[in-house]
Amino acid sequence: MTDVITDTVERRPTPRRKRRLGGRTHIVVFLAPAVLIYTVFSIYPLIESLRLSLFDGLDDGSAVWTGLGNYTTLLSDPNWAVRFWNALWNNLILFFIHMVVQNPLGLLLAALLSLAPRFAGAYRTLIFVPTLLSVVIVGFVWELILSPLWGVAQTMLGAVGLGWLYAPWLGLESSALTAVSLISVWQYVGIPMMLIYAALLSIPDELLDAARVDGLSGVAIFWKVKLPLILPTLGIVAILTYIGNFTASFDLIYSIQGVLGPPDYSTDIMGTLMFRTFFGQQTQIGDIHMGATVASMMFFIILIGVTIYLVGVQRRLTRYEM
Amino acid sequence: MKPTMFTTTAGLALCLGAGAALAQEVTLTVESWRSEDQAIWNDTLIPAFEEKHPDINIEFTPTAPTEYNAALNARLEGGTAGDLVTCRSFDGSLPLFNKGQLADISDLDGLSNFPDFARAAWSTDDGASTFCVPMASVIHGFIYNADAFAELGLEEPETVDEFFAVLDAIKEDGSYIPLAMGSADQWEAATMAYTNIGPNYWKGEEGRQALIDGTAAFTDPQFVAPYEQMVRWTDYMGPAYQAQGYSDSQNLFTLGRAAIYPAGSWEITGFTEAADFEMGAFPPPVQNAGDTCYISDHTDIGLGMNAATDHPEAARTFLEWVASPEFAELYTNALPGFFSLSDAQFEVDNPLAQEFIEFRENCESTVRVASQILSRGEPNTWNNMWVLSANVLNDAATPEEATAELQQGLASWYEPQQN
Numbered sequence: 046m047t048d049v050i051t052d053t054v055e056r057r058p059t060p061r062r063k064r065r066l067g068g069r070t071h072i073v074v075f076l077a078p079a080v081l082i083y084t085v086f087s088i089y090p091l092i093e094s095l096r097l098s099l100f101d102g103l104d105d106g107s108a109v110w111t112g113l114g115n116y117t118t119l120l121s122d123p124n125w126a127v128r129f130w131n132a133l134w135n136n137l138i139l140f141f142i143h144m145v146v147q148n149p150l151g152l153l154l155a156a157l158l159s160l161a162p163r164f165a166g167a168y169r170t171l172i173f174v175p176t177l178l179s180v181v182i183v184g185f186v187w188e189l190i191l192s193p194l195w196g197v198a199q200t201m202l203g204a205v206g207l208g209w210l211y212a213p214w215l216g217l218e219s220s221a222l223t224a225v226s227l228i229s230v231w232q233y234v235g236i237p238m239m240l241i242y243a244a245l246l247s248i249p250d251e252l253l254d255a256a257r258v259d260g261l262s263g264v265a266i267f268w269k270v271k272l273p274l275i276l277p278t279l280g281i282v283a284i285l286t287y288i289g290n291f292t293a294s295f296d297l298i299y300s301i302q303g304v305l306g307p308p309d310y311s312t313d314i315m316g317t318l319m320f321r322t323f324f325g326q327q328t329q330i331g332d333i334h335m336g337a338t339v340a341s342m343m344f345f346i347i348l349i350g351v352t353i354y355l356v357g358v359q360r361r362l363t364r365y366e367m
Numbered sequence: 368m369k370p371t372m373f374t375t376t377a378g379l380a381l382c383l384g385a386g387a388a389l390a391q392e393v394t395l396t397v398e399s400w401r402s403e404d405q406a407i408w409n410d411t412l413i414p415a416f417e418e419k420h421p422d423i424n425i426e427f428t429p430t431a432p433t434e435y436n437a438a439l440n441a442r443l444e445g446g447t448a449g450d451l452v453t454c455r456s457f458d459g460s461l462p463l464f465n466k467g468q469l470a471d472i473s474d475l476d477g478l479s480n481f482p483d484f485a486r487a488a489w490s491t492d493d494g495a496s497t498f499c500v501p502m503a504s505v506i507h508g509f510i511y512n513a514d515a516f517a518e519l520g521l522e523e524p525e526t527v528d529e530f531f532a533v534l535d536a537i538k539e540d541g542s543y544i545p546l547a548m549g550s551a552d553q554w555e556a557a558t559m560a561y562t563n564i565g566p567n568y569w570k571g572e573e574g575r576q577a578l579i580d581g582t583a584a585f586t587d588p589q590f591v592a593p594y595e596q597m598v599r600w601t602d603y604m605g606p607a608y609q610a611q612g613y614s615d616s617q618n619l620f621t622l623g624r625a626a627i628y629p630a631g632s633w634e635i636t637g638f639t640e641a642a643d644f645e646m647g648a649f650p651p652p653v654q655n656a657g658d659t660c661y662i663s664d665h666t667d668i669g670l671g672m673n674a675a676t677d678h679p680e681a682a683r684t685f686l687e688w689v690a691s692p693e694f695a696e697l698y699t700n701a702l703p704g705f706f707s708l709s710d711a712q713f714e715v716d717n718p719l720a721q722e723f724i725e726f727r728e729n730c731e732s733t734v735r736v737a738s739q740i741l742s743r744g745e746p747n748t749w750n751n752m753w754v755l756s757a758n759v760l761n762d763a764a765t766p767e768e769a770t771a772e773l774q775q776g777l778a779s780w781y782e783p784q785q786n
Contacts, residue, residue, distance in 0.1 A: 104465050124746045124779055193607030194615050216551045216610030218763055304433075305750065307553045308609065309758050321750075324437030327554075328455075328738060329747040330462050331440055 091344070097337035108334065115338040129339070131310055132318040133346070135222055139314065140290045142226040143233075148282055150230070151237030156267060158238070159245040169242070173235035180232070184300035187228045191215055215301065218311045225312055229297050233289070237282045244278040245271060277362050284354050291315055291343055315343045393681040394424040396449035398442070400435035401668070407701045415697055416688055423681045443468045443673070450676040451685060454499035454669040456488040457739045463671075464491070464498040470674040473497045475683065477690020485708035488666035488734070499669030500690045503698065503705035506723045507563040507663040510630040510638065512623060513645035515543055523649040527596065530652040534603045537626045545603035547625035548760075549611025556756035557749070559629040560600070562735045564651045565593040566661035571733035579740055581783030585774040586767075594759045594766030601760055609761050617641075632723045635704035639719060648722040650730055664732035666708065744780030751776050 100108040199211045214224040295316025306313025323336025408427035442448035454460040489499035524530040537545040569589040577583035620628040621641035672682045692711035703717035737749040758764035778784040
């Protein structure tokens with residue numbers, strides 16, 4: 046921004062440069078709304094939140110500077126640290142399940158769709174529709190399906206002789222997080238599918254024809270031609286999964302399990318920890334400073350993950366001109 | 368694009384609605400988490416008040432209960448909160464008063480209509496200032512399907528042994544789930560189980576005060592024993608109760624599939640509407656016949672005044688009315704299950720509510736054990752009690768482990784418990 050402005054001021058005199066100035070002013074004008082909105086609603090709150098995390102609240106509502114005191118408390122106080130590490134660990138499990146279930150499934154579905162089977166359009170729409178549903182609806186529907194009292198899960202498993210498999214998954218410490226993750230996978234599998242599907246469609250037919258002429262089978266074409274070409278998309282899918290895992294997953298857990306991540310904090314993630322710290326929960330009074338600290342930690346963790354990806358992975362991906 | 372055109376003009380049109388019409392009447396808005404009470408306020412309470420004070424309009428604007436605290440805090444900070452604020456008890460509102468967001472109303476005449484224990488829930492620790500008018504308490508106990516009891520020839524149990532004999536009889540018969548209780552939402556385990564049956568073991572206020580003074584600990588037998596009873600409950604709860612939530616339990620009971628519901632009196636209105644069978648209620652069973660019984664008679668809901676209100680006089684007028692015997696009777700009868708804390712004497716129409724209010728005559732009242740002072744620090748004792756009570760029901764913690772963790776959490780920040 047500043048570059049553009051000093052540029053325009055310096056180069057005002059000559060007529061030829063006037064033309065360049067005109068060419069640039071419209072850039073400023075077009076950028077302005079986005080930059081303004083982004084600054085006011087994203088950058089400013091982010092900085093404000095980081096600032097809040099460096100203060101401590103007093104009983105009379107005023108705040109006092111503590112530096113990194115809140116961070117030390119969060120990471121070293123036994124009562125805080127146990128919740129923080131547990132939430133982070135649960136987030137990582139959530140990410141892992143999405144990476145090994147949702148994304149390969151999305152890839153498989155996209156690969157199948159790109160073969161243009163019959164009713165491909167219908168399948169594509171049906172698989173994508175849950176993505177558009179409100180998490181509250183998804184949460185409520187799945188809670189009912191899996192309910193031991195009114196749910197159809199038990200009956201349906203029983204009908205195929207697998208009734209013994211049934212357990213109240215959402216209520217068991219051992220399976221609650223996996224169950225919630227899989228509900229989220231069900232809802233969001235459409236997104237990687239669509240991204241990968243679009244990437245697959247953009248591969249030129251000549252390349253595939255050439256591969257066929259060279260004698261590659263369909264499976265080999267997928268592994269040796271298509272997959273390398275869509276690797277950058279898979280990278281984007283991975284990073285979107287990583288970020289969504291800290292942001293989008295909160296909605297679902299909040300609507301199904303509530304803000305304490307029951308049972309026994311087994312579905313407590315960074316988002317729920319942040320929510321109840323910041324806004325409070327029943328008799329627990331919201332603490333905006335500790336809440337902002339948890340939120341800032343989330344920001345740093347996302348930042349680190351994205352940086353590792355951008356520096357370590359994306360640069361090494363080979364992009365092919367197609 | 369024309370190269371010569373390098374100025375772009377952007378026009379901003381600001382439309383300022385100039386609608387500050389001077390109203391002669393004052394409108395007060397009431398913040399509340401009781402969205403289900405909208406009809407009662409609009410049809411009963413507000414007309415009754417406005418009839419006497421035609422110059423004051425009341426608007427009831429509730430928020431969902433789970434979002435209330437967060438939303439109210441944000442609105443108070445931002446200066447957009449309503450004139451009157453429904454107060455949660457004890458430390459749910461005290462910080463708001465300390466921050467100067469709730470007004471001091473100690474000099475309200477109507478406050479003399481309330482006993483000390485009721486005012487304590489909305490006063491500073493030293494009792495010097497009161498900041499909310501007590502509206503109602505909720506009483507815990509057990510609601511049972513009276514038709515089912517008659518069918519099986521059962522009677523209201525008085526002692527713990529009788530209670531389990533009743534549960535055994537229902538289980539043996541097999542047509543009802545004995546106890547409508549789940550652990551999925553966690554708070555029922557703490558609210559309707561632990562602090563419901565607990566006061567009989569820790570002798571109500573005596574045990575609660577001992578915790579506050581530091582002369583008793585959660586690891587003492589009187590605080591472990593309720594958990595031991597809860598472990599025995601699990602044999603009588605529904606199949607896969609670990610995934611049974613609060614609304615599941617309500618439905619199981621009102622559909623007539625479960626016989627006994629560990630309850631709070633706030634269920635009365637809903638149950639009276641939903642259930643097509645006779646219901647009765649009994650207080651938490653005592654250990655030995657003839658023991659003094661203790662009930663959780665929890666000061667739950669009060670009404671205070673936003674310190675930043677533009678109409679303090681009108682707000683005080685309304686609060687005086689809320690403190691009056693007229694409001695006490697209207698409110699208790701409009702909302703059976705929320706019992707006015709006022710000293711005023713009146714008849715309760717709903718028979719089930721009448722049964723609950725009669726507990727007060729025979730039993731000693733106490734409030735939920737973790738609600739005053741003990742949940743002021745981090746980790747929050749009441750939150751811990753939710754999680755650990757559910758863990759005990761889920762067999763994820765023994766009664767000893769659960770109470771040890773409660774104690775460890777409390778002692779980590781509460782000085783009187785640190786010796």
